[in-house]
Amino acid sequence: MSGWQTHATRTAYENAWIRVREDEVTRPDGSTGVYGVTEVRHPAVFIVPVTEEGEVLLIRLFRYPIGRDSLEVPAGGSDGQEPLVAARRELREETGRTAATWTHLGRVFSLNGVADARAEVFLAQGLADEGGGSQAEEGISEVLTVPWDDVLGMVRTGAIHDSETVSCLMLAGLALGRIG
């Protein structure tokens, strides 16, 4: 029993990637108001690619919404595909790599106070560099191969500031026995 009641809902804004809906609600404390929720149209997939040597592949790209570069694990929208299919596609497009072994690490929700944005997180191992990809079209300026300890250092210093990347690294670290 959530205590929330929804009386009406409308689409306040939409484009190809997001839909913003505004609900008229009664809150658990009995007060009434509106709740605006940003829905990401397709669940995202996040991939933590890890080499035999325990290095992590990261990409550098400019993020328009925050107006700055960001170092991140490969990710993208599932575009209606099965999450694993989308993950294979995104890894190839963003890094030129394929992976022999895929492990589903879990599902996380981002910004759950104002958004419905879920992501399926995968560990990709047994990497092979097939070349190619579409880094330029995706706005990716660099693909980095970073030792695990250096990745943690980049989180600590804020060089990695993408919250989803940090949470994916936690899930990967737990699965790989490098955390916990």
Added chain:
Amino acid sequence: MSGWQTHATRTAYENAWIRVREDEVTRPDGSTGVYGVTEVRHPAVFIVPVTEEGEVLLIRLFRYPIGRDSLEVPAGGSDGQEPLVAARRELREETGRTAATWTHLGRVFSLNGVADARAEVFLAQGLADEGGGSQAEEGISEVLTVPWDDVLGMVRTGAIHDSETVSCLMLAGLALGRIG
């Protein structure tokens, strides 16, 4: 040089907590289109409260946008306050605790492909239970005190699925020497 150009911007939706703007853009590849960005009006603050014994305080609350309960570290909007002032307030409101020692762990950005949502992350130690708070008004059904190893287990199993909470735990683990 980001390669993006913004030609026009308009407010597509707004309420007390978020503003959605739609920009007309030229992308780095020269194509034109729109970019919808959800802006969180006030930067968020996240607090990782850790006891002398290394336990973490978590709250359980129902998250309307995703329609389910979530286990999270205390957090909230800064509402125009200095981040540390807001963090003290949120910790007190959501858990009834004060903290003697505050450490700024860093800043993370959530959902940076579609949102401008930054959060300042703090470690709170030297906790004292002053009682009170406004858990019910905040929709908080439970305040849990969880040993660090159990917190990691909850991340691993998905019992904790809030992406920001997972990333804040990573930052806290690094600062406390429990990770890395």
